Every structure is written in structure tokens, then in C-alpha cells.
Amino acid sequence: MASTSASACAKSIFPSTLSATSSSSTSTTSLLSFRTNNAITIPNLSSHSNHQQRFCFVVNTAVKTTVDTTLTSSLSTTTNPNDTFDSFQAAKPTILVSEKLGSAGIEVLRTFGHVECAYDLSPEDLCKKISSCDALIVRSGTKVTRQVFEAAKGRLKVVGRAGVGIDNVDLQAATEFGCLVVNAPTANTIAAAEHGIALLAAMARNVAQADASIKAGKWERSKYVGVSLVGKTLAVMGFGKVGSEVARRAKGLGMNVIAHDPYAPADRARAVGVELVSFDQAISTADFISLHMPLTPATNKIFSHQTFSLMKKGVRIVNVARGGVIDEDALVKALDDGIVAQAALDVFTEEPPAKDSKLVQHHNVTVTPHLGASTKEAQEGVAIEIAEAVLGALKGELSSTAVNAPMVPPEVLSELAPYVVLAEKLGRLAVQLVSGGSGIQSVKVLYRTARDPDDLDTRLLRAMITKGIIEPISDAIVNLVNADFIAKQKGLRLSEERVVVDSSPDLPVDSIQVQVSNVESKFASAVVDGGQISIEGKVKYGVPHLTSVGSFGVDVSLEGNLILCRQVDQPGMIGRVGNILGEENVNVSFMSVGRTSRRKKAIMAIGVDEEPNKDTLHKIGSVPAIEEFVFLNL
Ligand SMILES: NC(=O)C1=CN([C@@H]2O[C@H](COP(=O)(O)OP(=O)(O)OC[C@H]3O[C@@H](n4cnc5c(N)ncnc54)[C@H](O)[C@@H]3O)[C@@H](O)[C@H]2O)C=CC1
Numbered sequence: 001m002a003s004t005s006a007s008a009c010a011k012s013i014f015p016s017t018l019s020a021t022s023s024s025s026t027s028t029t030s031l032l033s034f035r036t037n038n039a040i041t042i043p044n045l046s047s048h049s050n051h052q053q054r055f056c057f058v059v060n061t062a063v064k065t066t067v068d069t070t071l072t073s074s075l076s077t078t079t080n081p082n083d084t085f086d087s088f089q090a091a092k093p094t095i096l097v098s099e100k101l102g103s104a105g106i107e108v109l110r111t112f113g114h115v116e117c118a119y120d121l122s123p124e125d126l127c128k129k130i131s132s133c134d135a136l137i138v139r140s141g142t143k144v145t146r147q148v149f150e151a152a153k154g155r156l157k158v159v160g161r162a163g164v165g166i167d168n169v170d171l172q173a174a175t176e177f178g179c180l181v182v183n184a185p186t187a188n189t190i191a192a193a194e195h196g197i198a199l200l201a202a203m204a205r206n207v208a209q210a211d212a213s214i215k216a217g218k219w220e221r222s223k224y225v226g227v228s229l230v231g232k233t234l235a236v237m238g239f240g241k242v243g244s245e246v247a248r249r250a251k252g253l254g255m256n257v258i259a260h261d262p263y264a265p266a267d268r269a270r271a272v273g274v275e276l277v278s279f280d281q282a283i284s285t286a287d288f289i290s291l292h293m294p295l296t297p298a299t300n301k302i303f304s305h306q307t308f309s310l311m312k313k314g315v316r317i318v319n320v321a322r323g324g325v326i327d328e329d330a331l332v333k334a335l336d337d338g339i340v341a342q343a344a345l346d347v348f349t350e351e352p353p354a355k356d357s358k359l360v361q362h363h364n365v366t367v368t369p370h371l372g373a374s375t376k377e378a379q380e381g382v383a384i385e386i387a388e389a390v391l392g393a394l395k396g397e398l399s400s401t402a403v404n405a406p407m408v409p410p411e412v413l414s415e416l417a418p419y420v421v422l423a424e425k426l427g428r429l430a431v432q433l434v435s436g437g438s439g440i441q442s443v444k445v446l447y448r449t450a451r452d453p454d455d456l457d458t459r460l461l462r463a464m465i466t467k468g469i470i471e472p473i474s475d476a477i478v479n480l481v482n483a484d485f486i487a488k489q490k491g492l493r494l495s496e497e498r499v500v501v502d503s504s505p506d507l508p509v510d511s512i513q514v515q516v517s518n519v520e521s522k523f524a525s526a527v528v529d530g531g532q533i534s535i536e537g538k539v540k541y542g543v544p545h546l547t548s549v550g551s552f553g554v555d556v557s558l559e560g561n562l563i564l565c566r567q568v569d570q571p572g573m574i575g576r577v578g579n580i581l582g583e584e585n586v587n588v589s590f591m592s593v594g595r596t597s598r599r600k601k602a603i604m605a606i607g608v609d610e611e612p613n614k615d616t617l618h619k620i621g622s623v624p625a626i627e628e629f630v631f632l633n634l
């Protein structure tokens with residue numbers, strides 16, 4: 001067995017002789033590469049269930065071999081799509097829930113997978129557990145670090161964040177490891193907004209301090225005189241879902257509301273009766289400031305010594321967003337200096353904060369332990385929202401709440417389904433036509449289509465071509481999440497061009513052509529005049545077909561294995577090759593001949609159910625009229 005070393009792929013992709021083991025599965029190409037001991041189908045991609053053969057290219061890296069061996073053994077006897085579904089049911093995915101999740105969500109998850117609830121895991125214990133999990137569901141308390149993705153060893157397919165903020169998930173690492181991250185962005189909006197208003201009012205009227213004072217046996221009416229909200233200016237920093245709900249409520253309290261958000265559309269602000277202003281204007285004119293932006297590198301410690309110095313003396317600040325947007329030492333100083341009169345904080349840079357935190361202990365600070373999303377209603381809603389998103393991802397569907405992958409609407413996905421299969425197979429064919437040792441760096445994809453360019457979303461197709469090219473020759477597992485990242489890492493440049501043709505606009509794509517530049521081919525006839533390997537395919541009756549190899553037209557369904565022969569066009573060739581295969585009990589599933597002109601060069605494309613042995617291939621190669629041939633796995 002020849003092999004490709006992973007290290008050889010660092011700069012460019014080096015195909016070498018590929019060997020293949022066959023296994024069977026239903027047709028499908030999983031967008032999230034569900035590769036454990038489960039066989040998974042994507043329901044909305046499973047219309048090609050007649051494609052029973054799937055071939056796993058084995059290379060000599062430990063990871064790839066292990067994974068593929070598991071896949072091969074678990075699928076080797078599967079011929080019926082229902083069998084695959086049954087075996088999938090038997091091997092349910094494991095879903096680890098690492099923080100308290102509403103029971104309705106747990107019930108939804110149990111319909112599909114084994115659910116393990118393990119709260120308060122140490123980082124080490126999480127890393128130990130994760131390699132046996134297909135999905136992980138967290139809230140804000142679990143740090144999903146690069147180490148977690150590394151420890152998952154490729155098994156973790158999806159991280160579900162039961163809430164909005166994903167700053168506790170290392171998104172870059174998730175993407176590199178091909179793990180989808182989904183969140184539940186809407187179900188806790190009102191809860192967070194209500195908590196913001198609760199803190200605003202409680203702070204203005206010293207509710208928490210007065211409560212503590214009474215419980216300590218005191219009766220301090222003059223100490224806890226508050227300030228009124230009506231007529232005061234509130235600056236909402238971050239005019240997204242929560243910010244706009246806070247603004248709406250604050251207006252109901254008679255406040256004058258302004259907002260700062262560089263990305264919020266002005267008409268959304270206008271609809272709530274809020275003026276969008278610059279950062280400096282917002283913080284310098286506000287009596288109250290409420291924070292509702294995400295924690296990102298750009299917002300990290302955005303409230304600092306410098307920004308506090310611009311604020312009105314006596315300003316009051318509410319934070320139900322993320323602790324990290326405030327430089328907490330700077331806030332303590334601003335409180336001590338009287339620039340900030342009071343702060344009400346639900347979130348902290350470190351959670352829980354240190355017991356002796358000066359900020360938490362400050363007499364002008366009101367605190368809650370990250371309770372913004374903690375209402376019964378919000379937690380049930382978030383749990384169902386995240387459970388559905390995670391199950392969708394495990395089924396291979398694309399989520400509308402994907403954080404690190406393009407969101408492809410279901411109708412686009414189902415329309416593109418057969419083309420997704422075609423795209424991956426063309427990628428696989430193209431890479432096998434490259435001769436060992438020549439590195440693929442540049443691939444061009446031409447989509448012939450009658451559609452307006454704006455009506456054709458090719459991200460899925462591009463990802464699947466990348467998957468087809470890269471997976472057979474490396475240990476990478478490529479999916480929609482990491483395709484562009486892995487292509488870049490491997491030095492593969494993939495450019496796309498849409499060519500408008502006069503065909504039916506009902507079909508998204510008429511044909512897909514894959515061209516590989518600056519490489520040698522082990523099948524010279526696949527090379528066109530410009531010097532690039534070129535193959536083209538179409539979807540016919542829902543099934544992917546190869547329609548051209550180099551400048552030869554062929555028409556073969558892309559299933560099983562393929563033998564391409566170039567021969568002198570003469571009578572009896574089909575019979576001779578067919579006989580050789582028949583004698584060796586290799587079943588021919590289809591045959592197609594394309595030629596330049598009569599009695600000149602011809603290409604014969606032969607689909608075979610079984611992989612012919614070396615002797616059989618040698619006999620084919622020895623037929624005098626055959627000038628070159630290649631055996632390809634799909
Ligand atoms: N305390 C809690 O329990 C909860 C906290 N949150 C937090 O609240 C925040 C907002 O959540 P949503 O409104 O649902 O998110 P969202 O995504 O709907 O809104 C965030 C807004 O912040 C804006 N933004 C981004 N960078 C900004 C910047 N530099 N300056 C000003 N605005 C900026 C965005 O354009 C967006 O409109 C998030 O940090 C989230 O994690 C959300 C729910 C509960």
C-alpha cells in the first residue's frame with residue numbers, strides 16, 4: 001500500500017499512489033463528516049441511496065487508519081439504506097451536557113442520542129470525557145478550549161452553546177478541528193433585558209444595600225435616598241437583541257434613550273425611537289450606561305481609565321453583557337474617584353469573581369451571579385432551541401444558528417444535495433488523476449449555470465470539492481466548517497467561476513468542471529490543451545455523472561469504481577476488456593466510449609462494482625490497442 005505522509009502536505013498537497021479499501025454506506029456525503037462508529041445519513045441528502053459503495057482511502061497515519069478501519073468494519077455488510085439507518089439508531093451519538101439545561105431540552109436530546117449530564121467537570125475531566133462524545137452542550141461556565149478539541153480526537157461534531165455569548169468557546173480551534181458551533185441566540189433575550197432593567201432600578205434605589213442593611217438590624221432611611229430614572233439619559237451600548245429590548249423598556253420608564261452600535265441599522269433604532277450616536281457621545285452625555293455588546297477582541301476592556309475619564313461625573317453603569325468589556329481595576333478607581341457613582345454588575349472577567357474582589361465588595365456596587373438568562377421561561381426556551389440545533393447538526397443538517405459555518409437555508413440545501421455528491425466525487429477523481437509527486441496547488445472550478453450569479457450559492461459545493469481533493473491524500477477530515485481553513489493550510493488555492501449557459505434555470509447547476517493546474521497526470525488524456533487536468537460532471541435524474549475527461553466526452557454514473565482506458569478506436573475493444581473483467585468475476589455496471597473521430601483516439605469509461613486485482617488490471621493494460629489506463633475509486 002502506498003501512502004502519503006501528513007507532513008508532506010504542509011505546503012502543498014502531494015498525491016501519491018492511493019490505495020483504497022471499500023466499505024459500503026448509503027450514498028451520502030456528510031457535511032459534517034460523521035465519522036465515528038456510526039454510519040450517518042443526511043436525511044435531506046439521502047435521495048441517492050442507490051449509491052451503495054463508499055471508498056475510504058487509507059493512508060499511513062494513525063488517526064486516519066483508525067477512523068477508517070472503524071468505519072469499514074461497522075459498515076462492511078451494509079447494502080440496504082434501511083440497514084444503515086438501523087445501525088445508526090443502534091449506535092446513537094453521545095451528547096455531553098456539562099451545565100444545567102432545561103428538562104424539555106434534555107427530553108428532545110434523548111429522542112436521538114445518549115445524553116450524559118456531568119456538571120462541574122474540571123478541565124482535565126472534560127478533556128478525558130470528550131473523546132467519547134459526538135456533541136457537547138455548555139452554558140457560560142464551561143471553557144471549551146483548544147485542548148478540549150484536541151482531546152476529542154476528531155469525534156466531537158458540534159458544540160452547542162445554550163445561550164448567546166460564545167466567548168467561552170475557542171471558535172478558531174473549533175473551526176480548525178471541523179467542529180460546528182451553534183448557539184441559542186433568541187430564547188434568553190427578554191430575560192437578559194428584564195434583568196438589565198431590574199439592576200438599573202435596583203441600583204438607582206439602593207435596593208440591595210437597603211435590604212442588607214435592614215437584615216443587619218438597621219433602619220437607614222436617609223442613607224439610601226436614590227435617584228430617579230425619569231427624564232435621565234440612558235446610553236445603550238450595543239443595540240442588538242438585548243440592547244433594543246432594554247431601550248424599549250427604558251423608554252417606558254420615561255428615560256431618554258440613546259444608543260451606540262457601529263453595526264446596528266439606523267432604521268431599527270428609529271423604530272424604537274432611539275438615536276444612534278458615536279461611542280464618545282454616548283458615554284459623555286449619559287446619566288446611565290447599559291452594556292449589551294459581545295466580548296470580542298475589539299470590545300475587550302473597552303471601558304478603561306481613558307473611557308471612564310470621558311464620562312459625566314456621577315454616571316451609573318449596568319453590565320449584563322460580559323465582564324471582560326470593562327477593565328475592572330479601572331472601574332474600581334472610577335468608583336473611588338466618584339466618576340462612577342454606582343455600578344450594577346451581573347457578569348465578571350473571572351466567574352465566579354475572587355471572594356475579596358474590590359469591585360464586588362465596593363459599597364456602591366450591586367452584583368448578581370450571572371443571572372441574566374436565569375428565568376424558568378428562558379431556560380426552557382434556550383434548552384429546546386439548543387437541543388434542536390445540536391440534533392440538526394448531528395443529522396448533518398445545517399443550522400440557522402451556526403456560529404462558525406455558513407448558514408445555508410434548508411431549501412437551498414435540498415436543491416443542491418445531488419450536486420454536493422457530484423462535487424465531492426469530482427474532487428476525488430481529480431486528485432487521483434494527478435501523478436504521484438506533483439503537488440496540487442491550484443484548482444479552478446467552473447460552474448455552468450443558467451442562474452443569475454446571485455441565485456447560486458456555491459459555498460457547499462466548494463467545500464465538498466475541497467473535501468474530495470484533500471481527504472484521500474491527507475489525514476484531515478474536511479467539512480463545511482473547516483474546508484476553507486484546511487485548503488489554506490495545505491496550500492490549495494481553489495478559485496471559482498460561473499459561466500452562464502442557456503439551460504434550464506430550474507436546475508441550480510448545469511455542469512461542474514474541475515481543473516487542476518501545473519501538475520502531471522497519470523492519465524495523459526485527462527489533460528487539455530492548456531495543460532491542466534480537466535474533468536466535468538452533471539447530475540442526471542438525480543444521480544451524479546462524469547461527462548468529460550480531458551477533451552473526451554463520456555457519460556458514466558459516478559458510482560463504485562471506474563476504469564478509464566485510452567485506446568485506438570477499433571471494433572471489439574468493449575468486448576475484449578469486458579471479457580477480461582468477466583473472467584475475473586468483476587461486474588461491469590456501465591460503459592461509455594467517447595472518441596475524437598472514427599478510428600482515432602477513444603476513451604472508454606468502465607464502471608465496475610468490485611475492485612479488480614492487480615493481475616486483472618495488468619491484463620487490461622496489455623491489450624495492444626490500449627495506450628493508457630487508470631483505475632479510480634469514487
Ligand atoms: N448576563 C446574561 O446572562 C446574558 C448576557 N448576554 C450577553 O449580552 C450581550 C448581547 O446579547 P444579544 O443582544 O443577544 O446579542 P446581539 O448579537 O443581538 O447584540 C450585540 C450587539 O452588539 C453590537 N456590537 C458589536 N460590537 C460592538 C461595539 N464595539 N460597540 C457597540 N456595539 C457593538 C452588535 O452590532 C450587536 O448589535 C452578549 O454579550 C451576550 O453574551 C446575553 C444573554 C444573557
Ligand SMILES: O=C(O)C(=O)COP(=O)(O)O
Nearest residue numbers: 139140141163164165373
Ligand atoms: O446567553 C448568554 O450570553 C449568557 O450570558 C447566559 O449565560 P448562562 O447560559 O446563564 O450561563
